[in-house]
Structure formats: C-alpha cells, structure tokens
Amino acid sequence: MTSRPHGAATAIRLRAMVFPAATVLLACAGAAVVLAADPTSDAGFPLPPCPVKWLTGLDCPGCGSTRMIYSLLHGDVLAALHFNAAAVLFIPFFLWTWGAWVLGRWRGRSVRTWEQWRWSPLVGLVLIAVWSVIRNLPFPPFDALYV
Template identity: 85%
Template sequence: MTSGASTAGRLRALVWPAATVLLACAGAAVVLAADPTSDAGFPLPPCPVKLLTGLDCPGCGTTRMVYSLLHGDVPAALHYNAAALLFLPFFLWTWGAWVLGRWRGQPVRTWEQWRWAPHVGLALIAVWSVIRNLPFPPFSALYV
C-alpha cells in the first residue's frame, strides 16, 4: 500500500468520528436555542420516566446540565446532573480511543473493557437513581 492510499484510508476511517462531532455540535445548538432552564426557548420533550412516575431518572437534568456547561456554569451543571457531569471525562476517553483506534486501524482499550466496569457502572447508576429521589435534605437538593 502506498503512502497516499494509507493516508486516504485513514481519512476515510475518520468520517464517522467527524460525523459524531457534527451531530454533537448540532445537538448543542438545539440545546442552546431551547434554553431548557427556562420557558424562554422552544420546548424539548420531557423525560418519559419523570412524566409517568414523577421520579427523576438517572439522566434527568442532563439537557440542562449540558446547557449550563455550554454557558460555563459548572455549579449549575453539577446541580442538574452531577453523575452525568462526572461521567463526561470517561465518555470523552472512550470517544478519543475510538477515534485513535480508527486512525491506527486497531482498537484501543479503554475503561469499558475493565472486568469490573459494568458492575461498578450499574451500581453507580442505581445509587444515583435512589439518592436523587430521596425526599429529605441534603438529597432533596438533587431533585430537578
């Protein structure tokens, strides 16, 4: 394989990662336009779990968290969904490893392949689901 073919193959391998960046930018633009923290923007669909049960699911507040991050308001982002905010570095690690693996032509291992990762992840989601719905302080401050 020539150098030009190798470079062309690598660039083709980055089409999907580039598409995810474009999709993320489009999503960020929608969140910015919608302003989920107030009634000023256009409405976004409600969380079906909260709509049906009245309880915050593990993902409730993530859109408002993203909106707050896009405005540089980290304390508000923590309030809306601390667990999702703390997960962001792991998500970015996984995405970066995926891009690097596509560039190199071989997978790059991440935290997802650690033997205990699924168990810890599920336990953290379960704990977060419970504590953010407890109706007494300091946990009631986590309710969005």
C-alpha cells in the first residue's frame, strides 16, 4: 500500500478548493454590483428587468430576488421577505448545499444533502408552483406579495 506524501495531499486539497473560492469571489462581485446598483430605487445604475415580468406583467418565482439580496446586505430582513420570501427561506438550503459541496471537494468524496432526499424534487417544484400562483393573486393578503 502506497501513501502520498503529506505535501501532495495538501496540494490536491488546495487545488480542489479553487472552484469553491471562485464561487465566493463571484458572489462577492455580484453583491458589490447589487450594492452599487441599488435596485430598490433609481439612485444606482439600472439592472436588467425580469424577462417574465417584462413580457407577461406577472411576478415569476425569482422576481424581487435582486432587491431581496440588496435588503439582506443592508440587514433589512423584513424588506427582504417582502421582495421574495421564498428566496429568503431557501437561503439556508442553498448554504447547506454549497457547504456540502465544499466539504466534499475537501474530503475527496461527496457529502449527501437535502437534494438527495426522495421527495426533494417534487416538493421543490410544488413549492415553486404554489409561490408563483399566490404571489400573483390580485386580492388581500396576497397582493402584498406582488413586487
């Protein structure tokens, strides 16, 4: 049985962290763009509109996500929930998935997450469909979800 020298194992692990580090850098760059743009007002530079809302006038499941991220970056959780409550509630699951991916790359083997649960795809699709419908209903209390 042969074993790798300690330096080689460290080099392999560090190489495996290149993509996770790149995702952090891209996320920071995206956050900087959102902060500079200020999507909650006309003060910053314009970001492209949601194509679904632009074409249909309806809020898609992701509508308001940029304003939600801007609000979270400023620590305004209530505003973030107003702009896209479903996306705010999804953040812990996204972080879980990202963390498991990073840990799996570090260990050299995959780490199971909620994505592998039997009903995850179906539950996810149902939640997205329900969110798409209720945020476009034109009567109280659902009209408060329209952004």
